[in-house]
Amino acid sequence: MIPWCLRSATPADVEPIAELRALVMRPDLERLGRYDEVRVRQRFRDGFDPAHTWIIEADEAFAGSVALRPAADGPWLEHFYLHPSLQGRGLGSAVLQHVLDSHDGLVRLNVLQGSPARRLYERHGFIIDSEDPVDIFMTRKV
Numbered sequence: 001m002i003p004w005c006l007r008s009a010t011p012a013d014v015e016p017i018a019e020l021r022a023l024v025m026r027p028d029l030e031r032l033g034r035y036d037e038v039r040v041r042q043r044f045r046d047g048f049d050p051a052h053t054w055i056i057e058a059d060e061a062f063a064g065s066v067a068l069r070p071a072a073d074g075p076w077l078e079h080f081y082l083h084p085s086l087q088g089r090g091l092g093s094a095v096l097q098h099v100l101d102s103h104d105g106l107v108r109l110n111v112l113q114g115s116p117a118r119r120l121y122e123r124h125g126f127i128i129d130s131e132d133p134v135d136i137f138m139t140r141k142v
Contacts, residue, residue, distance in 0.1 A: 001090050002058045006098070009053035009065065017053075017065045017079065018044045024081045028112040032134055044079065053079060056095055058086055066099055074106035074139075080117075092117075096124055104142050110135045 009017075018041040029035035049069065056064040064082035068075045077099065082092045100107065109126065111118050113134060126138040 001094065002086065003060075004056060004058045004063065004091055004094065006054040006056060006066075006095070009050040009055050009067075011050055013050065013053070013055055013065070014045055014048050016062055017048070017055075017081065020064060020081045020083060021079070024084065025112070028115045031114060032112065034134065048079075054099075056082065056091075058091060063091070064095075066095060068099060068103065068107075071108070074108055075103060077107055077109040080109075092120055093123070096120065100124060100140065100142075106142075107140045108138070110137045112136075 021044045022037065022040045025040060026035055029040065049067070052069050053065055053067040055062060056066060062083075063086050065079050066077070066081075067079040069078050077096075080092075080096070082095070086092075107126075108129075109121065111121060113131065113136060118136060118138075121138055121140075124140065126140045129137045129139050131137065
C-alpha cells in the first residue's frame with residue numbers, strides 16, 4: 001500500500017479540496033443530472049470547517065480529505081474524497097478504518113445514488129437508513 005498519513009486541515013486547504021470534490025463527484029452528479037460546475041465547488045466552500053477536516057497525504061502529496069462533523073445524533077462522515085488515481089488500491093479503506101477506529105458509537109453519512117463508494121461503506125459496516133432519488137443515508141453503530 002502507498003504510504004499515507006492524515007494531517008489537520010487549514011483554511012488554505014479549501015480550494016484544493018473543492019477542486020478534488022468537483023473531479024470526484026462529477027460522474028455521479030452528471031449521471032443524476034445534478035452537476036453544476038460552480039455549485040459543486042461553492043457548496044463545499046460554504047460548509048468547509050477545517051476544525052473537523054483532515055487532509056489525506058499519500059507519498060507526501062495531497063491525495064484527498066475526510067471530515068467528521070459533530071452532530072447531536074452522532075457525527076457525520078463528510079467530504080471523503082480521494083483522487084481517482086488512488087482509488088481502488090486500499091487507501092480509502094485504510095483511511096476510513098482509521099477514522100472509524102478513532103470514534104466509538106454511531107457514525108452517519110450520505111452517499112449519492114449509484115456511487116461505487118457505497119460498497120466501501122457497506123464493507124465497513126454501514127447500513128442503509130433511508131434513501132431518496134439523489135442520496136442514500138447510512139449509519140454505522142459500534
